[in-house]
Amino acid sequence: MSDVREIKSDVIIVGAGLVGLASALALGHPRAGLGLKVSIVDAQTIDFSLAPEFDGRASAISRASKNMLEALGAWQDLETKAQPICDIVVTDSKLEDSNRPTFLRFDQQDNQQWPAAYMLENRFIRQALLDQIGNVKQISFYAPCNVNDFVAGSHLAEIILDDGKVLSAPLVIAADGRNSSLRQRAGLKTIGWDYGQRGIVATIDHERPHNGVAEENFLPAGPFAILPLKQPCRSSLVWTEREDIANGLMSAGDEEFDRELERRFGDHLGEIKRSGARWSYPLSMQLAKDYAAPRLMLVGDAAHVVHPLAGLGFNLGLRDAAALAEVVGEALHLGMDFGALDVGENYQAWRRFDNLTAAFMMDALNRLFSNNSPTVRHIRDLGLALVENSPAAKRFFINEAAGLSGKLPKLMRGSAAA
Template sequence: MERADVIILGGGLVGLTTAIALDRHGLSSIVVDPADPEKTLAPAFDGRATAVSSSSYRMLEAIGVAARLEGEGCPINGIRVSDGLEPGGIDFEPEEGDDPLGIMFENRRLRQALRETAAESARINLLMPASAAEVVRDANGVRVALADSRMLAAPLLIAAEGRNSPTREAAGIAMARWSYAHSAIVVTVDHEYHHENIAYEIFYPAGPFAILPMLPGTRSAIVWSVSSADAPAVADLPERALAAEIEKRMGGFLGKITIAGPRWSYPLGFHHAAGITGQRLALVGDAAHGIHPIAGQGLNLGFRDAAALVQVLVEGARLGLDLGDAQLLARYERWRSLDTFMVAAATDGLTRLYGIPGRTASAIRRFGMGLVQRVGPLRDQLMAEARGETGDMPLLLRGMPI
C-alpha cells in the first residue's frame, strides 16, 4: 500500500500544478495518469497555446516552475477586441510599468516544465501511465486500486481528469452541460509584420477569431471558431487556401500569412458541476468546469482552483486536521463557487451575444464596446479580470507562499 497526503487522478497542467504547490508546502501526493508521458510531450500531441494570466504566472514563480519557462513565453501587452473588422472596438492596454495582461505559452512547454519540476520532488510520486480500476471513499479515507494491482491510500482524492472525469461521474455530481455546435480550429501561422505583442479577438457571427502573439514576433496562434458542420472541411483545406482564409479574416493588418505547423480541431462546449466536492473528494480544473475559449480563461480558472485548494489544505494540515475533513472541503467549495460561476456565465453570455447576426446587433455591440473604451474604470476592471486579480485571491496567485 503506497500512501500520501493526497491522491491526484489526472496529471495534466492543473493536476501537476496542484501536486507541485502541495510539495512546496510539505505535503505529498501520488499522481495517476493513463497517458504516456512521452506522447503527451510530443509536438503532435497538442497544438494549443494558452494565455497564462499574470496572477497564474505569479503562482508558477512561487512554486518554482517559471524558471523553466524563461524565454519561452510571449508577453501580451495589449488586447484589441472588435466586432468583425468594423471600427469601434476596445483596446486593453496596461499602464506603463504594470504586469502584462498575460503570457502566451505552448501547452506542450507548460506540460514539460511542470513534468520536469514534479519529477525532481521526493514528495511527488508520478505513476504514468497508470489508471485507477477501483476507488473507495469512506469515513476511513481513500483507497485506489490501480489496473496493475498496486494499492494507494490517502485522506483525500483530487480529480483533475478533465472534461470527461470518470471520478466526477462516479460520484454522481450533477452537471449543467451543452454543446455550442462549434469547433475551434487551432493553427500556428507566420505573418509579414510584427504582432507588437498584441492579441486580437475579432467577433464574427459564425464565431470568434483570436490572434494570439507567439515568439518570435512574426508568429501567432490562431483560434478560429467555426460551425461543427464546417470544421472538417476547414481543417482539411490545403495550406495556401487555409492561409488565404485566415488572412481575409485578419483584414490583412499583419500582412501575408503562411501556415507554420499542423492544425487541430476541438469541439466547443460548456459544462459546470453543481458541486466541486464530495466525501473526501475535490474537483479541480476541467473536471469541475469547462467554458468557451472566448476569453482565454479556461486554464486560468483551473490554476485558481489549484491555488485555493492548496491553501485550504496547507492551512488545514498546520492545524492538524484530516485533509479529507468536510469543513475543509466546504471552505474550498465556498471560495471557488462564485468565481467559477461568474466566469462561466460571462463567457457563455458573450458567446451568445456576439453570435447574433445582423447589422443592428453589430451596431449595438459596437456602441457597448465604445462605451467600455471611454469609461476608464470599467475598462480597468475588465483588465483586472483578465489578469485574474479580482475577488479573494489565494496567496499563491499573489506570488506569496502560504
C-alpha cells in the same frame, strides 16, 4: 515504476494535465509550503503528453497565474519563452469587410497591472511543470495507468489502478478533465451545454511583427483570436467556427483550409503562412454542481469548462489548485482531517461562485458576439464604445484579465500556500 502494489500517500491526484501537474506542485513542493506526499496518475505516458502533436495550443497566462508559476518554481524556465501581451485590440466586422476598425483597445496606459497576461505554448508549460516535479522527491508519478475504481472510506480513499496497484490517501483530487470519470464515480452532477462550435487552433507565421498585440476579432461565426508568441512574427490562432463548418475545414485539404484562414486573418500582418498542424477542440460550458464528495475534490476542467474566448480555463484551474492547497494547509494547521467533506466544502465555497460567474460571462459574450443580426451588432458595438470611453471600465477588465480580482489565494500573490 516500482513493483510495490499498495502505495500510501497524503494526496492522490488523478489527471496530469496542466492543472493536475500544478496541483501536485502546490501540495507537494516544499517551496509551496505544504510538502505533502503526492501520487499523481495519468492514463497517458509523459512522453506522449510532451510530443509536438499532443497539444497545439498556447495559453494566455494571467499575471496572477504567473505569480503562482513563479512560486512553484516553474516560471524561471518559462520567462524566456513567454510573450508579454502589450496591447489588446477588439474588432467587430463581417467576414467580407476588408477593413476591421478597432472598437476597443486596452494598452499600458489603462492600468498599472501591465502586462496583464503572457502568451505561452502549452507544451512549454507542461515541460516546466514536469521538470519541477522531477525535482521533488515527495511526488511520485504513475503513468500510463487507468483508474479502475475509487472507494471512499471513513479515513482513507483508495484508487485501484488497472495494473493492480492500490493507492491510498486521505484525499483524492480529480484533475481528469471535462469527462472526469472520478466525478462520475462519485455521483457529482454537472449542468451545461454544447456550443455547437469548435475551436480551431493553428500557429501562423506572418511577414510583419505583432508587437505583442493580442487581437480578438469578432466574426459572424464567433471569436477569431490572433495571439502573439515569443517570436516577433509568429502568432497562435484560436478560430471559433460552427461545428459543421469546422468539421468540413478540418477534413479539407491544406490549400482550401489556408484559403479560408486567409479570408478571416486579414492582411494587416502582411503575408501569412501556417506552420505545422491544425487542431480542433469541441466547445462547451460545463459546471459541476458540487466540487466535493467524501475524500474527493474537483479541480480544473473536471469542475468547470468555459468558452475559451477570453483564455480563462487554465487560469481558473490554477486558482482552484492554489485555493485547494490553502484550504488543505489551514486544515493541517488546525490538526483537522484535510480529506473530510467539510474541508472540501470550504474549498467549494471559495471557488464555485467565481468559476460560475466566469462561465456565464463567457457564455453571454459568446452568444452576443457569435451573432450576425444587425440589431444585436448595433447593441454590442454600442457596449464596446461605452467601455472604450470609460477608463474605470477598462481598469476593471484589465484587472479581470490579470486575474487579480476577488479573493486571491496566497500562491497567486507569489507567497507559499501555508
